[in-house]
Amino acid sequence: xxxxxxxxxxxxxxxxxxxxxxxxxxxxxxxxxxxxxxxxxxxxxxxxxxxxxxxxxxxxxxxxxxxxxxxxxxxxxxxxxxxxxxxxxxxxxxxxxxxxxxxxxxxxxxxxxxxxxxxxxxxxxxxxxxxxxxxxxxxxxxxxxxxxxxxxxxxxxxxxxxxxxxxxxxxxxxxxxxxxxxxxxxxxxxxxxxxxxxxxxxxxxxxxxxxxxxxxxxxxxxxxxxxxxxxxxxxxxxxxxxxxxxxxxxxxxxxxxxxxxxxxxxxxxxxxxxxxxxxxxxxxxxxxxxxxxxxxxxxxxxxxxxxxxxxxxxxxxxxxxxxxxxxxxxxxxxxxxxxxxxxxxxxxxxxxxxxxxxxxxxxxxxxxxxxxxxxxxxxxxxxxxxxxxxxxxxxxxxxxxxxxxxxxxxxxxxxxxxxxxxxxxxxxxxxxxxxxxxxxxxxxxxxxxxxxxxxxxxxxxxxxxxxxxxxxxxxxxxxxxxxxxxxxxxxxxxxxxxxxxxxxxxxxxxxxxxxxxxxxxxxxxxxxxxxxxxxxxxxxxxxxxxxxxxxxxxxxxxxxxxxxxxxxxxxxxxxxxxxxxxxxxxxxxxxxxxxxxxxxxxxxxxxxxxxxxxxxxxxxxxxxxxxxxxxxxxxxxxxxxxx
Amino acid sequence: xxxxxxxxxxxxxxxxxxxxxxxxxxxxxxxxxxxxxxxxxxxxxxxxxxxxxxxxxxxxxxxxxxxxxxxxxxxxxxxxxxxxxxxxxxxxxxxxxxxx
Amino acid sequence: xxxxxxxxxxxxxxxxxxxxxxxxxxxxxxxxxxxxxxxxxxxxxxxxxxxxxxxxxxxxxxxxxxxxxxxxxxxxxxxxxxxxxxxxxxxxxxxxxxxxxxxxxxxxxxxxxxxxxxxxxxxxxxxxxxxxxxxxxxxxxxxxxxxxxxxxxxxxxxxxxxxxxxxxxxxxx
Numbered sequence: 001x002x003x004x005x006x007x008x009x010x011x012x013x014x015x016x017x018x019x020x021x022x023x024x025x026x027x028x029x030x031x032x033x034x035x036x037x038x039x040x041x042x043x044x045x046x047x048x049x050x051x052x053x054x055x056x057x058x059x060x061x062x063x064x065x066x067x068x069x070x071x072x073x074x075x076x077x078x079x080x081x082x083x084x085x086x087x088x089x090x091x092x093x094x095x096x097x098x099x100x101x102x103x104x105x106x107x108x109x110x111x112x113x114x115x116x117x118x119x120x121x122x123x124x125x126x127x128x129x130x131x132x133x134x135x136x137x138x139x140x141x142x143x144x145x146x147x148x149x150x151x152x153x154x155x156x157x158x159x160x161x162x163x164x165x166x167x168x169x170x171x172x173x174x175x176x177x178x179x180x181x182x183x184x185x186x187x188x189x190x191x192x193x194x195x196x197x198x199x200x201x202x203x204x205x206x207x208x209x210x211x212x213x214x215x216x217x218x219x220x221x222x223x224x225x226x227x228x229x230x231x232x233x234x235x236x237x238x239x240x241x242x243x244x245x246x247x248x249x250x251x252x253x254x255x256x257x258x259x260x261x262x263x264x265x266x267x268x269x270x271x272x273x274x275x276x277x278x279x280x281x282x283x284x285x286x287x288x289x290x291x292x293x294x295x296x297x298x299x300x301x302x303x304x305x306x307x308x309x310x311x312x313x314x315x316x317x318x319x320x321x322x323x324x325x326x327x328x329x330x331x332x333x334x335x336x337x338x339x340x341x342x343x344x345x346x347x348x349x350x351x352x353x354x355x356x357x358x359x360x361x362x363x364x365x366x367x368x369x370x371x372x373x374x375x376x377x378x379x380x381x382x383x384x385x386x387x388x389x390x391x392x393x394x395x396x397x398x399x400x401x402x403x404x405x406x407x408x409x410x411x412x413x414x415x416x417x418x419x420x421x422x423x424x425x426x427x428x429x430x431x432x433x434x435x436x437x438x439x440x441x442x443x444x445x446x447x448x449x450x451x452x453x454x455x456x457x458x459x460x461x462x463x464x465x466x467x468x469x470x471x472x473x474x475x476x477x478x479x480x481x482x483x484x485x486x487x488x489x490x491x492x493x494x495x496x497x498x499x500x501x502x503x504x505x506x507x508x509x510x511x512x513x514x515x516x517x518x519x520x521x522x523x524x525x526x527x528x529x530x531x532x533x534x535x536x537x538x539x540x541x542x543x544x545x546x547x548x549x550x551x552x553x554x555x556x557x558x559x560x561x562x563x564x565x566x567x568x569x570x571x572x573x574x575x576x577x578x579x580x581x582x583x584x585x586x587x588x589x590x591x592x593x594x595x596x597x598x599x600x601x602x603x604x605x606x607x608x609x610x611x612x613x614x615x616x617x618x619x620x621x622x623x624x625x626x627x628x629x630x631x632x633x634x635x636x637x638x639x640x641x642x643x
Numbered sequence: 644x645x646x647x648x649x650x651x652x653x654x655x656x657x658x659x660x661x662x663x664x665x666x667x668x669x670x671x672x673x674x675x676x677x678x679x680x681x682x683x684x685x686x687x688x689x690x691x692x693x694x695x696x697x698x699x700x701x702x703x704x705x706x707x708x709x710x711x712x713x714x715x716x717x718x719x720x721x722x723x724x725x726x727x728x729x730x731x732x733x734x735x736x737x738x739x740x741x742x743x
Numbered sequence: 744x745x746x747x748x749x750x751x752x753x754x755x756x757x758x759x760x761x762x763x764x765x766x767x768x769x770x771x772x773x774x775x776x777x778x779x780x781x782x783x784x785x786x787x788x789x790x791x792x793x794x795x796x797x798x799x800x801x802x803x804x805x806x807x808x809x810x811x812x813x814x815x816x817x818x819x820x821x822x823x824x825x826x827x828x829x830x831x832x833x834x835x836x837x838x839x840x841x842x843x844x845x846x847x848x849x850x851x852x853x854x855x856x857x858x859x860x861x862x863x864x865x866x867x868x869x870x871x872x873x874x875x876x877x878x879x880x881x882x883x884x885x886x887x888x889x890x891x892x893x894x895x896x897x898x899x900x901x902x903x904x905x906x907x908x909x910x911x912x913x914x915x916x
Contacts, residue, residue, distance in 0.1 A: 620739065621739030621740065622735070622736060622738070622739045623735050623738065624666070624669075624735055624736065627665055627666060628666060628835075628839065628842075631662055631666065631839075631842055631843070631846065632842060634846065635842060635845055635846050635849065638846065638849040638850070638853065639849060641853065641857070642849060642852055642853060642857060644747070644864050645747065645748060645751050645791070646860070646862045646863075647860045647861075647862075647863070648854055648855070648859070648860050648862075649751070649755075650788070650792070651854050651860065652850075652851060652854055652855075653755050653759070653788075655847060655850035655851065655854065656759060656762075656847065657758070657759070657762050658850075659843050659844070659846055659847035659850070660759075660762045660763055660765075660766060660843075661762075662842075662843045662846060663766055663839065663840055663843040664765060664766035666836075666839035666840075666842070666843065667766070667832075667836045667839050667840065668766065670771060672771050672774075672813065672816065672817055672820075673765070673766075673771055673774050675813070676765055676774055676775060676778050676813065677765065677766065679778065679805070679809065680762055680765060680778065680781065683781075683782070683785055683805070686785075686797075686801075687785060687788060687789075690789055690792050690794045690797060691792060693792075693794065693869070693872065694792035694793055694794065694865050694866060694869040694872075694873075695863060695865055695866055695869075696866060697866030697867070697868040697869055697872065698872075699872045699877065699878060699881055702794055702796070702797050702872065702873065702878060703878070703881065703882065703886050705794075705797050706797070706800070706878070706882070707889060707893060709800065709801070709804050709805070710893045710896065710897065711896070712804075712805075712809065713804055713808065713809060713897070713900070714896050714897055714899070714900030715900075716809045716812055716813070717812070717900045717901065717903075717904040718900050718903045718904050718907065720812055720813070720816045720904070721903065721904040721905075721906075721907035721908040722907055723816065723820075724816065724819070724820070724907070724908050725907050725908065727820050733820065
């Protein structure tokens with residue numbers, strides 16, 4: 001039998017090859033089809049290989065499912081030994097499948113969406129580079145290689161947000177949005193790096209397996225572990241757009257829609273959740289951090305959900321929805337339900353990617369119109385888009401038996417049983433908010449009056465775009481079925497599959513007696529609030545638009561706060577950015593840089609110049625003089641030998 | 644029987660003569676010949692050692708030194724020709740191309 | 744004085760004289776001819792050291808090839824007026840000669856007093872070592888790689904010589 005583990009390196013090589021071909025020769029390749037196919041192959045072949053690995057994994061024993069594939073030694077300096085080696089276990093293979101599977105669909109979609117763009121090849125080169133970096137992130141078996149991937153995806157995110165660097169976005173340019181994303185991420189990366197230093201100085205290794213074994217000896221609540229986990233979590237908040245570092249994600253919508261779907265919804269932003277899951281055995285030993293994670297998660301979920309209610313840009317609503325859903329995942333991590341977080345991560349990847357792609361299809365049909373108040377009535381023009389969008393919206397709202405229902409209820413139930421009533425309560429409110437803003441999108445976009453320009457004749461997107469939509473719709477619909485909870489007669493297969501990865505962290509959790517009645521009650525409540533929210537949304541945004549105006553005017557101050565996103569950007573501007581700018585301008589630049597740094601360099605240069613003007617006299621340029629000095633030197637050396 | 648030292652001392656003498664030539668002559672071609680002289684004095688020590696130690700490596704070295712000398716002569720003389728064409732002289736006093 | 748010693752001393756005297764004349768003689772042609780004489784004597788010295796192969800190759804390469812090249816170049820450049828090259832002895836020349844003599848004394852000191860070499864006869868196996876057969880064998884086994892490298896060196900020299908001699912350089916001066 002073939003051992004597919006041996007082909008692990010191919011998973012990483014194909015996207016890299018795709019990137020190199022498109023990046024180096026892309027501008028010479030005239031055919032969009034060729035560029036697109038190279039890129040799609042670069043993602044779908046890894047998907048195929050990792051599926052084979054998954055099948056092989058499923059047929060082997062539970063305790064034989066962890067493989068470490070060592071490719072080569074990367075750094076070997078003193079006690080620091082870093083290999084480029086990849087860890088294949090249940091968690092990383094699921095992440096790989098999500099990244100490559102959803103990635104492949106989005107690549108196919110992008111062929112249609114980016115049709116006719118002047119730098120088509122550049123887009124696909126970046127996408128493949130992103131996939132390569134993301135695969136490094138999820139497959140790495142040590143922190144440093146993961147950090148490499150982490151920075152790599154950050155770079156690709158920057159490049160792709162600013163892809164249309166000559167366009168404007170909001171009040172500034174896409175380049176500004178890209179810079180914002182990059183700089184905010186740096187703050188998180190700073191935390192991640194400090195955590196790496198702490199880990200290396202204290203445990204002497206950066207390999208996950210080593211670190212976890214050594215850390216698990218320590219007492220629960222150990223200060224060192226708390227510090228490390230808090231710093232890692234800071235990294236996670238940066239990448240996964242949680243409070244306080246979420247501000248970059250809404251601006252990241254400046255990028256092309258497939259990018260928003262792939263990077264800013266399905267894959268990259270979930271890296272933080274993956275980081276927590278990967279190091280769950282350490283996090284579980286730091287109860288303080290766990291509380292912080294849960295509180296930040298649930299706060300972000302509510303906070304972003306409320307902002308999402310009033311945004312008018314279709315992609316921004318989805319962006320805030322992503323932040324909110326990521327908050328749910330962190331809530332799950334915070335209460336110790338890591339497998340529930342990964343489950344939601346997976347289903348979220350399906351339906352959020354679908355939502356973005358469908359939104360992209362709408363934007364495409366309306367010639368880059370993103371304001372939902374200038375849409376409406378698109379149902380009959382874009383039937384496939386409408387239908388798939390609806391499925392995704394219902395899935396995210398948690399309507400059974402669509403995928404979101406299972407994953408979200410899993411989180412809420414775990415929050416209730418491992419965490420506290422309040423976690424559940426706010427999660428529950430958040431679920432209502434989610435449904436409300438999603439349905440607002442559905443009604444304002446696809447129902448009601450046609451508010452778009454008469455000159456625009458909306459048309460359904462080409463097949464290359466609709467087929468990925470349909471596939472993702474099917475996945476969003478049935479993806480949850482692999483995690484049917486025990487209460488509904490399932491076996492919660494997904495959790496069982498991930499069990500070996502989270503064995504250590506699960507063993508630390510308090511024992512909870514499964515109370516089926518409570519679980520039923522919680523499910524019924526969340527379904528009920530979703531249905532209420534759907535009804536309310538229908539009432540407000542379809543039948544009675546005036547009423548929504550009325551409410552808006554009545555609570556105009558609250559509405560104003562929400563529209564302005566709680567003034568977080570302005571707050572950061574005032575508190576951090578402006579003082580730093582002032583400091584940099586008056587002190588760092590005009591005094592320190594010019595006087596000290598430039599002065600140092602200029603004066604040392606002047607000194608050297610003076611020295612040279614003296615020494616240059618030796619350089620006569622006449623060969624003879626050189627020979628004379630050379631012979632003199634030899635004579636002196638011989639003299640030294642004699643004496 | 645001639646001791647090893649005689650060969651070495653004679654080689655040292657030849658080398659010094661070469662050095663004097665390089666230092667006092669201005670004609671580039673003669674300077675070049677003096678360099679060949681120095682190379683040959685080194686070859687002589689190599690072969691002397693080789694013979695007295697019964698080791699063939701010294702002779703192999705001489706073989707390679709000859710190759711290098713041949714290559715050097717070819718390139719060096721070509722440079723002298725090129726210089727002469729441009730400057731109409733091969734007086735090394737008047738050639739200060741090494742000056743930056 | 745044995746025959747061996749007579750040969751050695753006569754070779755040393757002639758070759759030393761020739762070397763001095765290379766440096767002293769005015770005309771480059773004379774210098775070159777004295778150098779050839781010097782080379783022949785050196786080849787003789789090699790023979791006294793049982794290095795037959797090297798002696799023959801030395802004559803072929805140096806006297807036969809390199810020196811002919813020198814003579815060609817001297818004649819090509821037609822250095823008639825170059826004989827007027829004003830090579831007057833000045834203080835620099837004396838300093839150079841003094842330096843060289845110091846250098847020679849130092850070398851003598853090292854060879855004779857500092858690290859005197861043992862008074863041993865020529866190694867018996869040197870007769871066998873100097874043969875073409877023996878040297879050829881190790882040249883193509885132990886020294887195969889450097890031997891192949893010399894081919895690259897020679898190619899580079901050929902190309903370099905052709906390019907340099909052919910091209911008309913524009914010297915900005």
